[in-house]
Amino acid sequence: MTGPLLRAQSAHFAEIDALLPAAIEPPAGEVLTAALPDGDRVAGMLTRTTLAPGSPQTLWSTAEVWELHPLVGAHGGVGMRALLDLWPAVIARAAPGRDSACVVNWPSRDIDATAAFLSHGFVPLAVLAVRTDASSPVATRADVRVRRAVGADLDSLVGLAMAEVEYSSRVGGAIVRAGAATIKRDTLRRHLAQGDPVWIAEREGVAVGHVEGWHTTSAAGTWAETRVRHGRWGYVNCLSVTPSARGTGIGRTLMDVAHRTLLDRGAAGAFLYYNPPNPVSPVFWARQGYRPLWTVWEVRPARALR
Numbered sequence: 001m002t003g004p005l006l007r008a009q010s011a012h013f014a015e016i017d018a019l020l021p022a023a024i025e026p027p028a029g030e031v032l033t034a035a036l037p038d039g040d041r042v043a044g045m046l047t048r049t050t051l052a053p054g055s056p057q058t059l060w061s062t063a064e065v066w067e068l069h070p071l072v073g074a075h076g077g078v079g080m081r082a083l084l085d086l087w088p089a090v091i092a093r094a095a096p097g098r099d100s101a102c103v104v105n106w107p108s109r110d111i112d113a114t115a116a117f118l119s120h121g122f123v124p125l126a127v128l129a130v131r132t133d134a135s136s137p138v139a140t141r142a143d144v145r146v147r148r149a150v151g152a153d154l155d156s157l158v159g160l161a162m163a164e165v166e167y168s169s170r171v172g173g174a175i176v177r178a179g180a181a182t183i184k185r186d187t188l189r190r191h192l193a194q195g196d197p198v199w200i201a202e203r204e205g206v207a208v209g210h211v212e213g214w215h216t217t218s219a220a221g222t223w224a225e226t227r228v229r230h231g232r233w234g235y236v237n238c239l240s241v242t243p244s245a246r247g248t249g250i251g252r253t254l255m256d257v258a259h260r261t262l263l264d265r266g267a268a269g270a271f272l273y274y275n276p277p278n279p280v281s282p283v284f285w286a287r288q289g290y291r292p293l294w295t296v297w298e299v300r301p302a303r304a305l306r
């Protein structure tokens, strides 16, 4: 049953958004199937993941994640609604704790499914946004110096990364866990050691912002294949400007420099995640040429699913 649904889903994706990759086989999990009024069937794979305490993902995800991978072919909202109707009973049986979520990643432009998500209590907590235009706007501030960060910048980088987590925890899915600064320090140290680009912005010699990113390849069997078309992509992991310097052009100046590397020759484009409830980042990223590709629909805690 999954083969025809997968092919129909790929065709549907290609119709609604030319930048979507082909639908791929979902990971193994609990199978949900539902019959539709016209006799057709849809399916979904339900996976449950538990994060290791202290892992980087715990700063943007609940500890327990129930994710539905829908296979609704071209059945749009009707198919999605039929699948979502089955999910609350599964959650009620499992009775997950408070640090849990139900999650579905779904194409942002499949607006037929949007009403189904909203009526089941999901919120659009994050968006994967994409940009394929390599031309760079010239918006640099002459009094801001942007350079590649080095190990000696670690304290400043941790402070900036924590400012982003704190802000995002108020307007999105980030969670300021005990030990968050240590997790950030270890992650940043690792990125610097493996040569991933991290840029730092300084004004009058004082660190006022940073951005981290790297290149990732979407190919058969990779995580990126589930999100973007095959090819080499720039990924922006974190952009942060110190609270007192926000809104003065530092974010733009940092991204001008970062895009020169992340959108270099051979890159199909760049992508990143932002939180729609964040009052500054959606408009910032739209002005940087990004637009929604996938919406991460979430219910926290999982038991709030209806």
Ligand SMILES: CC(C)(COP(=O)(O)OP(=O)(O)OC[C@H]1O[C@@H](n2cnc3c(N)ncnc32)[C@H](O)[C@@H]1OP(=O)(O)O)[C@@H](O)C(=O)NCCC(=O)NCCS
Binding pocket: 163, 164, 167, 168, 239, 240, 241, 242, 245, 246, 247, 248, 249, 250, 251, 252, 253, 273, 274, 275, 278, 280, 281, 283, 284, 287
């Ligand atoms: C989002 C962020 C990185 C942008 O950097 P910034 O240096 O403040 O942004 P800029 O000054 O370059 O702003 C460019 C645009 O962003 C928007 N913007 C962002 N922050 C703003 C603020 N505090 N006040 C006004 N506009 C702001 C505006 O649309 C602005 O465009 P405009 O100047 O043409 O009106 C920064 O505000 C920040 O660190 N926010 C908190 C953490 C965060 O949200 N990070 C992004 C997670 S995806």
